[in-house]
Amino acid sequence: xxxxxxxxxxxxxxxxxxxxxCAASGFNFKTYSMLWVxxxxxxxxxxxxxxxxxxxYIHQPDSVKGRFSISRDNxxxxxxxxxxxxxxxxxAVYYCARLRGSYPDFWGQGTQVIVSS
Amino acid sequence: DIQMTQSPSSVSASVGDxxxxxxxxxxxxxxxxxxxxxxxxKAPKSLIYAASSLQSGVPSRFSGxxxxxxxxxxxxxxxxxxxxxxxxxxxxxFPLTFGGGTKVEI
Numbered sequence: 456x457x458x459x460x461x462x463x464x465x466x467x468x469x470x471x472x473x474x475x476x477c478a479a480s481g482f483n484f485k486t487y488s489m490l491w492v493x494x495x496x497x498x499x500x501x502x503x504x505x506x507x508x509x510x511x512y513i514h515q516p517d518s519v520k521g522r523f524s525i526s527r528d529n530x531x532x533x534x535x536x537x538x539x540x541x542x543x544x545x546x547a548v549y550y551c552a553r554l555r556g557s558y559p560d561f562w563g564q565g566t567q568v569i570v571s572s
Numbered sequence: 573d574i575q576m577t578q579s580p581s582s583v584s585a586s587v588g589d590x591x592x593x594x595x596x597x598x599x600x601x602x603x604x605x606x607x608x609x610x611x612x613x614k615a616p617k618s619l620i621y622a623a624s625s626l627q628s629g630v631p632s633r634f635s636g637x638x639x640x641x642x643x644x645x646x647x648x649x650x651x652x653x654x655x656x657x658x659x660x661x662x663x664x665x666f667p668l669t670f671g672g673g674t675k676v677e678i
Contacts, residue, residue: 490668492616500608500616500659502668516667550615557663558606558621565615 457481457561459551464566471541471570477534477551477563485509485529488554491536493547494565501547504536505554541570574598574662578671585676589650593674595643595660604664607636607645610673611656619658620645650676 463475477489491503504525505514513525524537534551546569552559575598585591595605603623608616618627620636623643633648647654655678660671 499673500610500661500670502661502670505666505668514666556621557604558618559608559616560618560621560627562615562617 457553459553459561459563461549461551461563461566464549464568466569466571467541468572469542469570472537472539473541473568475536475538475549475551475566475568477536479532479534479553482553484532488512489527489534490552490554490559491525491534491549492552492559492562493545493549493568495544495547498547503549506534538568541568543570546570573667574601574665574669576660576662576669576671578658578660578674580674581672582675582677584678585650586678587650587652591647591650591654591676593645593658593660593676595638595645595671597641597643597662597664600640601662601664603639604662605636605638605643606661606663607634608659608661609654609656610659616659621663647676 458480460478467473488507490505493501493503506525522540526535548565550562550565552562577596579594605623607620610616619630624636635646657673657675659673
């Protein structure tokens, strides 16, 4: 059974940093691209970062470029999102998801990030 | 960036109704479109990819159609567990973008 379990969320002050993790199981992690998607309170879905199986290709929207960094450890079946210089508008639930081809097919349950003083 | 516009933003329906949600892309995305279902407090669930292909395990009452700029998601006979918010997403180019969502409610 495919499972994705996010962790690392919490309350952080503006300007602070946080590192999210996503533990994958039930599939051959090293052969799949992965991504992070977030959802601000009461809002829609926003793509945050994508990474290819061997980390050769990374894509991010301008809203997080230079502040967020996606990485993975295929030996440990783990995906990460390093978030620096956090702002109030980064407050959201962050989901990791598996990409099958170009489409997310399985999603984790999410981890809450709150940026507030 | 490719803008995705869903309509309506909400729809009231009853069990057994046929419901259609539309999604329009700001430019031609061929068939590079996915649909997701999200219930309150839960993660999104993937329903359809490549505009019309059903994800494994998704009931056949869900169907997707369209290409180019205009797409639709149809629920042929609404079930109680289908009351949720639905999102479309283009996978044609980065940045990946989602529609604003359509809430299906009683």
